Amino acid sequence: MVESILGYSPVLRHCFRNVSGKQFPRFQVIKAQAMELAKEPGLCKEKERYRDSLVGLKPGSWPPKNRADNPSLYNPLARQERMGCGWLGAIFEWEGVLKEDHPDLEKQSWLALAEEEGRSPPPGFVVKRIACMKNEQAISEVLCWSRDSSQLKRMALRKEDIHQALQGGVYRFRDGSREFVNVLTRHKIPVALVSTRPRKNLEEAIGAIGIEGVFSVVVTGDDVYRGKPDPEMFVYAAQLLQFIPERCIVFGNSNLTIEAAHDAKMKCVAVASKHPVYELTAADLVVRRLDELSVVDLKNLADIELTEFGSTPELEMDVEEEEDDRRPPSSAAIGDGFW
Incomplete structure (x- = not known):
């Protein structure tokens, strides 16, 4: 590039001798100085952009490290994959995403519990609201049946x-879910499972379907304090997967899941199982079946953009560089004034 700016001149064939006596072609010296001159304005511009965040930083802490990097990985190929768009984790909900959901069973179990406790049966819209919450959270905050911790438990x-008795031990995969999980397994993509169900009931359902050992992480209602729309379950699953949230993709089937995933800074794929597609447009991607997706779709969703790390791409730089290339070479750059 420097040769194109300076143009051809016989002076470039001369050599430069340093103190040790080693000879360097003069164009290499000119190129090195030109790169140093071009480097300083860019560095000053970066420091000016982050001048507020640079206050009090220790020497050597600039430029900021890539949050996706893990220096403890001594294998360069593993480290490169971790920093590339192939590094992603999948977080699945259980009901309505992997397993066929039965909303009537949820409603019947709440009605049966209300009758046993002598409470007023909850309306249908209340049952829909508490469907994604933890049972303790729904009983205390929405139904307001009790505040005592022992009674809540x-x-x-x-x-x-009651729900397990109504379920009858019959579990079935949704169409396309098993095939999609097999694709993720073949590509060695870590998979996490989250559910507000107790761990005992969830493990029983996983064993009945026959997918033990598929999930790298299983987060249940016993592991978190609050359910959706609080993002606690998804954040905890990402921590167990050892991924930053921006690299995790949540698979759910409700707007509460979409809200929780976005609050956790994760992408969300909505499965239109119990809601129509037009009600799930807040998701990053909406599908009717999981097998409609491919690994390329997931990589595109998990690809980290600069805007997610507090900086924006500067498209003007390319235009300025193209304009500089079209300028005629300066005579001052060829003469001794360049030195």
Whole structure:
């Protein structure tokens, strides 16, 4: 590039001798000085952009490290894959995404619990609202049946026992879910499973379907304090997967899941199982079946953009460089004034 700016001149054939006596072609010296001159304005511009965040930083802490990097990985190929768009984790919900959901069973279990406790049966819109919450959270904050921790735990367990009895031990994959999970397994993409169900019931369902050992991480209602729309479950799953949230993709089937995933700074793929597609447009991608997706789609979703790390791409730089290339070479750059 420097040769094109300077143009051809016989002076470039001369050599430069340093103190040790080693000879360097003069064009290499000119090129090195030109790169140094071009480097300083860019560095000053970066420091000016982040001048507020540079206050109090220790020497050597600039430029900022790539959050996707992990220097403890001594294998360069593993480290490169971690920093590339191939590094991603999949976080699945259980009901309505992998397993066929039965909303009537959820409603019947709440109605049966209300009858046992002598409470007013919750309306249909309330049942839809608490469908994605933890049982304790729904009983105390929405239904307002009790605030006592022991009573909350007792009623929550009883509700799950009623649901398990109505389920009858029959579990079935949604169409296309098993095939999609097999694709992720073949490509060695870590998979996490989250659910507000107790761990005992979830492990029973996983064993009944026959997918033990598929999930790298399983987060249940026993592991978190709050359910959706709080992003606690997804954040905890990402921590167990050892991924930053920007590299995780959540698979859900409700707007509460979309809200929780976006609050956790994760991408969300919505499965239109119990809601129509037009009600799930807030998701990053909406599908009717999981097998409609490919690994390329997931990589595109997990590709980190600069805007997610507090900086924006400067498209003007390319235009300025093209304009500089079209300028005629300066005579001052060829003469001794360049030195």
